[in-house]
Amino acid sequence: MRILIATDSFKGSMSSLNAAHAIERGIKEVIPDAETILIPMADGGEGTVDALATILNGQEIVVEGISDPLGRPIRATYSWVESTSTAIIETASASGLPLLKENELDPHQTSTHGTGQLIKHALNKKARKIILGLGGSATVDAGTGCFEALGVQFLDQKGERIKANGASLAHISSIDLTALDSRLKNVEVVVASDVTNPLLGKEGAITVFGPQKGVNDINRFEAGMKNYANRVSEKIGMNLENSDGSGAAGGFGFSLLAYLDPIFMSGFSLLAEHSCLKEQMKSSHLVITGEGKLDAQTLYGKVPSGISRLAKSVNVPAIAFAGTSTILEDREMGIMTVLPIIDEPMELKEAMTRGPELLYRASKRFMTLYQWINKGKGE
Template structure:
């Protein structure tokens, strides 16, 4: 049998690449002769480096950089030497996973560490950079990132600012003259599924600010700061990208990227990985497609991960089996999505913590149970004949 493994991450338990490894082990424990090909799925957030690293056979480069609160941490990005391609996640240096819930501080949080990773990639001779925007802990509009790359931000008194979310309201002028010139020389691809504009009730602050620690009574102050910064960047860059799709991504990083990198292309994480992993071609030659994620619910139907995989599988009449740590509204999912079946990986009563800690083992056992049932069904068909 020929299997395509295309799971999303199981948040907090497994990256998509780790889920592929667990599925592969389960299949080969059942039948070592099965052909298995993996195309891990990610949306531009945590797991994107691992997913593209497996697809493109890359390595990881680890650097000491600043986390969102300025502390030194190790952060990695993907590197494909043959193409001089760097794959960088904002989440690696500036992401929510780096902070405890009690540490969320949108006033102080900065993307400076992401800029340090970009500089490292440029120093290695990067000709192309894929930047995944998901999972940031910041609302600094990427100003910290670009400060690390040489951009200067000043207040009304001509004093240079140290950029973070709280400093946006003080930005009066921006000097781009010292920005690392190599930033404009590489090919940029921005991986993001977010289409929100920068400002307004659908913008970076109101929609994504609360998950980064912005309190309800702080929303308007942060919105004013973001608007003031937007005006300053418009003056410095000569373009207005406030209403552009995706400007609100990652706490406003999308706005700064689109303002300063005119030739950057934006792709959804799923579409990018589907293209680089030749997903449609692999689906068409498979007997089964296995996908999954931590929680399978109605939101899955509107995503680009397991839902997109299932749609491709249906196009080629290939059964698509989805595995999940938790399944909500199972009946609706079966009738409204293109998956053939949605199967839980938890096999006995356990706490959420235990389930997440043992995710790979549970997934491995779940695929073996599925294959047991499938083979039993095939045997029954033969008997009926």
């Protein structure tokens, strides 16, 4: 029997890979000779790059002295795939919300400079391809900090350089691309992001995502972002502010579109492509997916929905485990059943701490039933 396990993380409890191992343990205890295929998944946010690095056997590269969102030196990492000279970089590694305490959120000063430093480090390793995940940024600098680290100069009305951050967008008068690292021209850049929001407006980077990064004056930051968008349009001769994904990571997507020639892909699609997910499903008897919380509204667009739809397209049954769930199934989507992993009354904190154990037990229970139901079918 061949079982494909492709889960998202159970946030705050276990990574996607740890969750897959817990499910595998339950399966093997019931059916020791079952063949299990583990493919860690993510929905484009934090965890996408880690999942991709696992799939591609990426080697962790540790870089000292990288700027955190507030410019403080930290140790940051990215993954390197030697066989293809591919760097897999997560914006959150150097420019992410988890690097700041709640009282340190400062959209005026935070910058993506550290992400640019990681990209430069990858260029120094002669990267031929860079996969950049845009999840979890603490910034609204529209990626100017990243490109500052890569040689772009942002100038005020006097022609003097401006330090790139969220507050400086309103004061940019011109942009000098002369010193942009020329090596980028020969590198394929793939951007992993499920955010399709535009740069400006009610669905834009500031209005939708600004508050979680500390923005409390929407109009002021929106005006700064608009000024920057106008300066970029003047420089490159086209308007990209309404492009899908331009609002991702505090407007980082906009600058990537403006200065490079990136390929934008959803995190799920990127992982599915590199793991040959559909082909793996075709030769499987069962697909198991899951994540921390599932309900009728949030199911769509998440990993379990993508996995189950793909499984349905190749006529393979799929089930989902969840820390908590308000739905039992979604046959239209392809999920036979959703199985909550909590099997006794407990507080949320305890459930999250015991997540791997609970998932293992749920997997074992399900496989015992599955084996009994399919007894005599030759599976």
